[in-house]
Amino acid sequence: MDLFAGFRDPAIARALLEKIRGETRGVRFMEVCGTHTVAIFQSGLHSLLPENIVHLTGPGCPVCVTHDAEVAAYLEAAAKDKVIIATFGDLMKVPGPGGASLKSAQADGARVKVVYSPSDALALARDNPDDTVVFIGVGFETTAPGMAATVKMARAEGLSNFKVLSFHKLVPPALEALLSDPGMEIEAFILPGHVSAVIGAGAYRPLAEKFKVPAVVAGFEPLDILQGLIILIEMLREGRHGVVNQYTRVVTEDGNAKARALVAEVFETSDALWRGIGTIPGSGLTFAKEYADFDALAALGIELKETPPIKGCMCGDVLKGKLAPNKCPLFKKACTPARPVGPCMVSSEGSCAAYFKYNLES
Amino acid sequence: MSDKVLLDYGSGGRASQRLVSELFLAAFDNEELSRLNDAAVLDLSGPVAVSTDSFTVDPIFFPGGDIGSLAVHGTVNDVAMLGATPRYLTCGFIIEEGLPMEDLRRIVASMAKAAREAGVLVVTGDTKVVPKGACDRIFINTTGIGEIIVQPTPSAERAAPGDAVLVSGNMGDHGLAILSKRQGLSFEAPVESDSAALNHLIVSLVQSLPQVHVLRDPTRGGLATTLNEIAASSGTGILVRESVLPITDAVRSGCSFLGLDPLYLANEGKFICILPQELAEKALRIMRADPLGRDACQIGVVTEENPKKVILETPIGGKRLLGMLEGEQLPRIC
Ligand code: SF4
Numbered sequence: 001m002d003l004f005a006g007f008r009d010p011a012i013a014r015a016l017l018e019k020i021r022g023e024t025r026g027v028r029f030m031e032v033c034g035t036h037t038v039a040i041f042q043s044g045l046h047s048l049l050p051e052n053i054v055h056l057t058g059p060g061c062p063v064c065v066t067h068d069a070e071v072a073a074y075l076e077a078a079a080k081d082k083v084i085i086a087t088f089g090d091l092m093k094v095p096g097p098g099g100a101s102l103k104s105a106q107a108d109g110a111r112v113k114v115v116y117s118p119s120d121a122l123a124l125a126r127d128n129p130d131d132t133v134v135f136i137g138v139g140f141e142t143t144a145p146g147m148a149a150t151v152k153m154a155r156a157e158g159l160s161n162f163k164v165l166s167f168h169k170l171v172p173p174a175l176e177a178l179l180s181d182p183g184m185e186i187e188a189f190i191l192p193g194h195v196s197a198v199i200g201a202g203a204y205r206p207l208a209e210k211f212k213v214p215a216v217v218a219g220f221e222p223l224d225i226l227q228g229l230i231i232l233i234e235m236l237r238e239g240r241h242g243v244v245n246q247y248t249r250v251v252t253e254d255g256n257a258k259a260r261a262l263v264a265e266v267f268e269t270s271d272a273l274w275r276g277i278g279t280i281p282g283s284g285l286t287f288a289k290e291y292a293d294f295d296a297l298a299a300l301g302i303e304l305k306e307t308p309p310i311k312g313c314m315c316g317d318v319l320k321g322k323l324a325p326n327k328c329p330l331f332k333k334a335c336t337p338a339r340p341v342g343p344c345m346v347s348s349e350g351s352c353a354a355y356f357k358y359n360l361e362s
Numbered sequence: 363m364s365d366k367v368l369l370d371y372g373s374g375g376r377a378s379q380r381l382v383s384e385l386f387l388a389a390f391d392n393e394e395l396s397r398l399n400d401a402a403v404l405d406l407s408g409p410v411a412v413s414t415d416s417f418t419v420d421p422i423f424f425p426g427g428d429i430g431s432l433a434v435h436g437t438v439n440d441v442a443m444l445g446a447t448p449r450y451l452t453c454g455f456i457i458e459e460g461l462p463m464e465d466l467r468r469i470v471a472s473m474a475k476a477a478r479e480a481g482v483l484v485v486t487g488d489t490k491v492v493p494k495g496a497c498d499r500i501f502i503n504t505t506g507i508g509e510i511i512v513q514p515t516p517s518a519e520r521a522a523p524g525d526a527v528l529v530s531g532n533m534g535d536h537g538l539a540i541l542s543k544r545q546g547l548s549f550e551a552p553v554e555s556d557s558a559a560l561n562h563l564i565v566s567l568v569q570s571l572p573q574v575h576v577l578r579d580p581t582r583g584g585l586a587t588t589l590n591e592i593a594a595s596s597g598t599g600i601l602v603r604e605s606v607l608p609i610t611d612a613v614r615s616g617c618s619f620l621g622l623d624p625l626y627l628a629n630e631g632k633f634i635c636i637l638p639q640e641l642a643e644k645a646l647r648i649m650r651a652d653p654l655g656r657d658a659c660q661i662g663v664v665t666e667e668n669p670k671k672v673i674l675e676t677p678i679g680g681k682r683l684l685g686m687l688e689g690e691q692l693p694r695i696c
Contacts, residue, residue, distance in 0.1 A: 358682040
């Protein structure tokens, strides 16, 4: 029995869509999370929304926000002797400075293993005691707890050849940066479902208060998103702001305390580099002192160096919702999934990739 | 024979002869092959269809099949998709030194069984043994030859607006079976490859319905990529209704776990049939009468609009592109 079939019911979806079509008050909304971006396109919702509902894609694809400097760092690690890179598949084709990627590094002889979970990477370290296994820790609040648990496991086992490049990023500080941008044209937010399951819907309340913006934590099925949009339109019409939790079957007000405690034990917050946006204060996770020996940057003597931005790539504006991906001058011309200029074109959750893959008009 | 394949077995000398006579001749047993001439003499009439393919699948044994049966099914199906009866196969083995003899025996036996079931004879072959590391355990090339039974032959460019698009069964089983075995994953509901020879079903289909426009097996790149190829070469649009696509729950949930799209996963025992809409019901009846076409259904139509594009109509009535596969599918982060 498909647990989620009810949330995809076409008849209910059509009824909700009719309701939205009947609304005179529109909304310029941004979904923060890449999974939502893909869901909106995959379900065909993007093609069904009326003109007064403007859909902007946000900075919520962990691959897309990985900074060039971070890509350069993991490529530098991959080029080292006796290093095995363990990574999620999404990063394989992300172009770094000069167009190199893990795929091209692999062709040049680097040892790169695609894994499905941090614990697969741990197994790799166990099986290759003479090599250093470097896991590329890219992701948001959702992936960090698993990472922290794996690091603790490595500690318990005394595996000293397991290291992590912690490029984790945190969503609320990025939202704050977006909201502080004077050129921002977003009226309302659909907040990420998975991230919120960890940090809780309450985590966004201070931001919604400070910037007087309406936001909805929503699930990923078409009905979730449609319902979220209706809530946002009503809030805007009534001049209300705040956070409404539509995704109560998964997300609570306080989130998952255990997961957060794990992260707080292993990591501490730090400033982090976001592609196209720059440094966002308090938006990253680096290793806490007691776990500093897992830090791959220190262990391999690699420094994050500023890299010149990719010429012509408008990732920053796309991630900030200022530019529709298909309006980037390179879109579908110099930049395609086969020859990506920016990561937004190759990540499975990237907004340029979503426009390229799913959008009829682009 | 030793319990591992040695370089000697490819030498052309006595060791090779032993391998050929004790293993290949015994398994493929037929008059033409046993003459051991440099080439085979074939008895064919009329126009001929030929197809060749090399099989390098990893793992070599997977749920629902192995590289041997796959090498027969894959080529037999390619020949059949031309509206032809496959009659003969050639096969070339490239074997990595050290392959357990037991594995080779299993593979050859499975090839022989697959060929028998498909009604094709393996009439000539070749074996090379290469040093360790020069190939991955075993690669098999097969070439299939068959007699064409309908003219004009089914072909991608014949898809025409108004045609019905049918598939013979569930999509994605083979691809997911391979991937999950490769990753050492096991799902609650086991997923088996659909690898099978489709020629008998194809022959009965085109004999009753010679008007069939297109027959294709959606192997690598899956249904989505094959439909795009058909749209591109016919210059038509193809509209697919997502709500009727046959995909098992096991494949659906396995794919959602791995972040893969079943429409891009390879199939090895399924085909796409495109033909005038008024013949669709009859075609489906023929397909469903065969166990290999039990789950056949119409998934969409060929259109004049959106030339060279495949459009997916989602259950909520939205439309989106269903593009070509770009490179290999990689599992996602979160
Ligand atoms: S289309 Fe390519 S170059 Fe343009 S913003 Fe997207 S990823 Fe960057």
